[in-house]
Amino acid sequence: MLRFDSVCYNAPDDGADIIKGLSLDVNDGEILVVTGPNGGGKSTLARLAMGIIRPASGRILLDGEDITEKGITERARLGVGYAFQSPPRFKGLTVKRLLSIAAGGEVDDAECCRYLSRVGLCAADYLNRSLDATLSGGELKRIEVASLLIRGLRVAIYDEPEAGIDIWSFNMLVNAFATLGREKSGALMIISHQERVMQMADRIAVIADGTLADVGETKKMLPLLTDIFRKDCIKANGC
């Protein structure tokens, strides 16, 4: 279980409050979908969880252990994984190598194929491709998702996994997450704006203006989302 405990984060340049004392649990065996308006702080929260940035105050706990001061590598070793909103490219690193690194040891073609097909990619076409500029944005995104799926993570965080992905691959992605959800191993946090992704969540959290605007069971939250977004818009713009 991952716990954000009264976490605050300020922008490094001007010290602006980006995350304002936010507390949220991502429970084992649940799919938590985090949504909310652009610029609300969702990716910042994910980066805080992964240890890419550190909070100004508050704590981040993994199964009760305080990991606030631990770095990215240490958190990865503990089983925290993050699929970036915009995945980085690594010239020279092949897809097969990436999947092997992610899995923590050499994986054979059949195993790679199993995970790439979950995100709608044909392994034969991709295994020896380099993660460079020649891959399209959607291909890169799906490979990154596969590289997280292949890891047995305690906490997996996917940041808008649907972004830039075609509708057929999106359907596969939703199925892959549903399977993960059914396996109920570890905690799964998906940042998303897609209703279909929200529908398979156990709980939905809305993050707006660096705060937790609301959180609750999916059945309760889905009908409320329009109102929550509208209220946030009124607060931010007076519209």
Ligand SMILES: Nc1ncnc2c1ncn2[C@@H]1O[C@H](COP(=O)(O)OP(=O)(O)OP(=O)(O)O)[C@@H](O)[C@H]1O
């Ligand atoms: N290093 C930084 N310096 C200044 N502002 C920052 C920094 N990092 C994030 N921000 C600002 O913090 C806010 C939250 O950003 P974040 O990327 O977390 O939003 P988000 O909820 O993921 O949005 P989206 O839905 O568009 O992906 C934004 O207004 C962003 O411009």
Ligand SMILES: [Mg+2]
């Ligand atoms: Mg974001």
